[in-house]
Amino acid sequence: MHRLYLIPTLLINVAIIFIPAAxxxxxxxxxxxxxxxxVFVGLANxxxxxxxxxxxxxxxNNVIWTAIFLTVPIAMxxxxxxxxxxxxxxxxxxxxIYFLPMVIATAITARVxxxxxxxxxxxxxGLITRAGFPVPNPLTQTSTALYGIAVxxxxxxxxxxxxxFFAALRQVPQEQIEAARIEGASFWQMLRYVLLPGIRPTxxxxxxxxxxxxxxxxxxxxxxxxxxxxxxxxxxxxLAYRSAFYDLAVGKAAAVAVVISLFGLATTAVYIRLQxxxxxx
Amino acid sequence: MDRRTFLAGSLGVSLVPFxxxxxxxxxxxxxxxxxxxxxxxxxxxxxxxxxxFNAAHPDYSLTVDYRGxxxxxxxxxxxxxxxxxxxxYTAGPSYVAPMARAGQLLALDDYxxxxxxxxxxxxxxxxxxxxxxxxxxxxxxxxxxxLFYNKAVxxxxxxxxxxxxxxxxxxxxEALKAKLVPFASGNAGWRGNNEHYVxxxxxxxxxxxxxxxxxxxxxxxxAEPFVAAINKLNDxxxxxxxxxxxxxxxxEQFFAQMAAGKSPMLPSGTWHFQYIQSYFKDNADQCxxxxxxxxxxxxxxxxxxxxxxxxxxxxxxxxxxxxxxxIDYVFSPEFYGAMNSVWQGEWNTxxxxxxxxxxxxxxxxxxxxxMKTLADAVGDNKYGYTSWTFLPPATDTQLINxxxxxxxxxxxxxxxxxxxxxxxxxxxxxxxxPAVPAR
Numbered sequence: 079m080h081r082l083y084l085i086p087t088l089l090i091n092v093a094i095i096f097i098p099a100a101x102x103x104x105x106x107x108x109x110x111x112x113x114x115x116x117v118f119v120g121l122a123n124x125x126x127x128x129x130x131x132x133x134x135x136x137x138x139n140n141v142i143w144t145a146i147f148l149t150v151p152i153a154m155x156x157x158x159x160x161x162x163x164x165x166x167x168x169x170x171x172x173x174x175i176y177f178l179p180m181v182i183a184t185a186i187t188a189r190v191x192x193x194x195x196x197x198x199x200x201x202x203x204g205l206i207t208r209a210g211f212p213v214p215n216p217l218t219q220t221s222t223a224l225y226g227i228a229v230x231x232x233x234x235x236x237x238x239x240x241x242x243f244f245a246a247l248r249q250v251p252q253e254q255i256e257a258a259r260i261e262g263a264s265f266w267q268m269l270r271y272v273l274l275p276g277i278r279p280t281x282x283x284x285x286x287x288x289x290x291x292x293x294x295x296x297x298x299x300x301x302x303x304x305x306x307x308x309x310x311x312x313x314x315x316x317l318a319y320r321s322a323f324y325d326l327a328v329g330k331a332a333a334v335a336v337v338i339s340l341f342g343l344a345t346t347a348v349y350i351r352l353q354x355x356x357x358x359x
Numbered sequence: 360m361d362r363r364t365f366l367a368g369s370l371g372v373s374l375v376p377f378x379x380x381x382x383x384x385x386x387x388x389x390x391x392x393x394x395x396x397x398x399x400x401x402x403x404x405x406x407x408x409x410x411x412f413n414a415a416h417p418d419y420s421l422t423v424d425y426r427g428x429x430x431x432x433x434x435x436x437x438x439x440x441x442x443x444x445x446x447x448y449t450a451g452p453s454y455v456a457p458m459a460r461a462g463q464l465l466a467l468d469d470y471x472x473x474x475x476x477x478x479x480x481x482x483x484x485x486x487x488x489x490x491x492x493x494x495x496x497x498x499x500x501x502x503x504x505x506l507f508y509n510k511a512v513x514x515x516x517x518x519x520x521x522x523x524x525x526x527x528x529x530x531x532x533e534a535l536k537a538k539l540v541p542f543a544s545g546n547a548g549w550r551g552n553n554e555h556y557v558x559x560x561x562x563x564x565x566x567x568x569x570x571x572x573x574x575x576x577x578x579x580x581x582a583e584p585f586v587a588a589i590n591k592l593n594d595x596x597x598x599x600x601x602x603x604x605x606x607x608x609x610x611e612q613f614f615a616q617m618a619a620g621k622s623p624m625l626p627s628g629t630w631h632f633q634y635i636q637s638y639f640k641d642n643a644d645q646c647x648x649x650x651x652x653x654x655x656x657x658x659x660x661x662x663x664x665x666x667x668x669x670x671x672x673x674x675x676x677x678x679x680x681x682x683x684x685x686i687d688y689v690f691s692p693e694f695y696g697a698m699n700s701v702w703q704g705e706w707n708t709x710x711x712x713x714x715x716x717x718x719x720x721x722x723x724x725x726x727x728x729x730m731k732t733l734a735d736a737v738g739d740n741k742y743g744y745t746s747w748t749f750l751p752p753a754t755d756t757q758l759i760n761x762x763x764x765x766x767x768x769x770x771x772x773x774x775x776x777x778x779x780x781x782x783x784x785x786x787x788x789x790x791x792x793p794a795v796p797a798r
Contacts, residue, residue: 109789111457111791112435112439112457113435113438113439113457113458113460113461113463114457114460114461115461192547196607197607198603198604198607199604199607199608199612215604215606215607217606217607218604218605218606218607220767220769304550305760306546306550306606306760306763307606307763307767308760308763308764308766308767308769308770309760309763309764309769310769320756323431323432324752324753324755324756325752325753325756326457326752326753326791327753
């Protein structure tokens with residue numbers, strides 16, 4: 079009888095996760111323009127992807143993106159959270175300030191950076207340039223476009239990690255912190271030997287989620303550069319979007335989506351193994 | 360509040376969205392989904408299109424629903440599920456064939472015959488809307504590319520509007536020396552702006568005959584005339600004709616740059632006429648427009664023909680007659696005059712005879728003259744081909760994105776054209792190339 083309680087969630091999962099996922103996987107083996115009847119083409123879409131240099135550029139950009147987001151915002155978040163823990167005064171205020179970018183809609187954040195900061199016409203970059211110190215718009219250079227977008231996403235994202243880490247740090251037993259203080263531990267020693275080990279599960283989860291989210295990144299890239307200039311900031315999700323909605327090649331887009339999912343799946347498998355190990359201990 | 364009051368109140372509130380239809384809709388509903396439109400443009404649609412149509416057709420009640428820039432995606436999903444509006448607004452002829460092939464559109468031949476579209480609409484456009492011999496779409500607007508210029512800047516520097524490619528290049532070089540950006544241009548808001556310049560190069564340098572042959576598959580896109588055209592376009596980029604901020608400027612920003620005298624020329628489409636009054640303000644006559652000069656041997660400027668959106672009727676429409684009446688209304692001289700008086704460049708319906716059209720005196724005469732020139736060029740079969748109208752979707756995407764790689768030194772002209780040709784041949788084999796009327 080108690081198994082009946084599973085039915086509502088099971089139905090929701092089947093309807094909004096399993097069926098679309100199964101359809102996407104099936105479409106990856108078809109040629110479809112999004113309007114007519116799909117035609118089965120076997121592995122042709124995947125073969126096309128392997129031969130497509132833009133796909134490899136996009137995959138490379140996703141890897142760079144993941145590397146950036148696995149290090150910079152996590153380091154910034156940890157540092158700020160630890161400092162808030164040590165110096166409690168004003169921590170509530172700083173939490174709000176750090177978290178604020180997270181509650182602003184992505185589209186607004188992106189447009190603010192594009193128009194008010196990076197733009198050579200209406201932005202701060204333009205103001206500095208007119209003052210005699212040329213500052214190029216990073217979104218317009220092939221060598222910096224991806225990093226220009228990453229800065230915007232970092233600004234929006236790191237505060238969230240900071241608040242999460244701060245919440246986790248507050249759960250570290252006070253006795254351990256006090257003991258370390260009495261023993262004369264420095265700030266870095268406290269961080270290295272007491273605080274970080276204390277919140278390791280949270281850091282691991284955030285790193286796993288960062289990898290998954292990094293392969294799903296779309297909004298900031300699409301709004302700020304649409305993958306350009308010259309594909310320099312193309313990522314897998316913008317490639318999939320362009321294939322599906324501009325090239326009318328939904329099969330190819332589904333194949334890209336399957337590749338994205340494989341990365342997510344692999345990361346999730348690692349996380350589950352790590353969790354299982356922790357339970358065993 | 361007790362539970363009964365709450366339920367009654369909730370029921371009442373939930374009925375509010377339907378009240379307008381119940382209370383005010385006298386006729387049978389006709390639905391039309393539209394892309395994004397600025398408040399002033401929505402006002403023009405409400406007054407001229409919806410108000411005008413409903414007043415002229417009391418049996419029908421037209422409603423326009425704004426779906427934003429994602430209209431075509433929403434439309435495809437809706438049609439796929441057998442829903443959607445009565446009037447189907449597509450993003451261009453390349454979208455019509457797949458929809459028609461999937462049986463999502465109604466053949467319009469009977470309406471064209473009954474309502475006289477065959478006599479009123481320029482024949483070329485009826486050909487473009489055909490799939491498998493049947494008419495499925497008519498253009499909502501058609502446009503061309505040319506060269507806007509700032510008369511004051513030209514006069515101040517002793518320059519004159521170019522009539523040949525050599526004159527245009529000489530003027531651009533002079534502008535560079537004068538620390539001006541020769542071409543007001545940019546693609547920050549819409550990457551597709553790239554294709555305006557490739558289209559200009561293909562038509563005004565390679566020539567429309569060669570473009571026609573390539574579209575028909577008689578010559579490849581790697582043929583010498585196209586190599587010369589893209590080489591020239593790349594030369595212009597490398598010399599700095601497009602300026603240092605191309606990837607940062609949005610459409611209205613670069614138009615404002617031209618109006619402010621920072622650029623003498625703006626090569627782009629006739630839809631820019633809508634910005635003249637906003638940016639030139641009281642000096643609207645200071646904005647000039649000429650056909651983009653052609654290379655030696657091509658003669659007069661080539662007017663590349665573009666159709667940015669089309670109108671069809673959904674196969675699942677509950678009111679196809681009402682939808683046909685709405686489309687018919689759009690093809691009336693009265694509507695053309697009233698709409699183009701308040702909003703230029705987006706409702707240039709392909710009427711064969713513009714003599715009955717009356718446009719407000721406040722609209723620059725240049726607009727009407729340009730549209731007349733374009734209509735004559737189309738009528739005389741002397742027109743070129745815009746990429747967004749005549750290329751299949753993936754080829755067009757490659758054309759737009761690939762040119763940035765050429766400009767930024769990440770690809771060669773030969774590789775760019777080879778990839779363009781490979782994509783085109785594949786889509787051609789899949790039957791995705793839109794109809795190309797015979798010359």
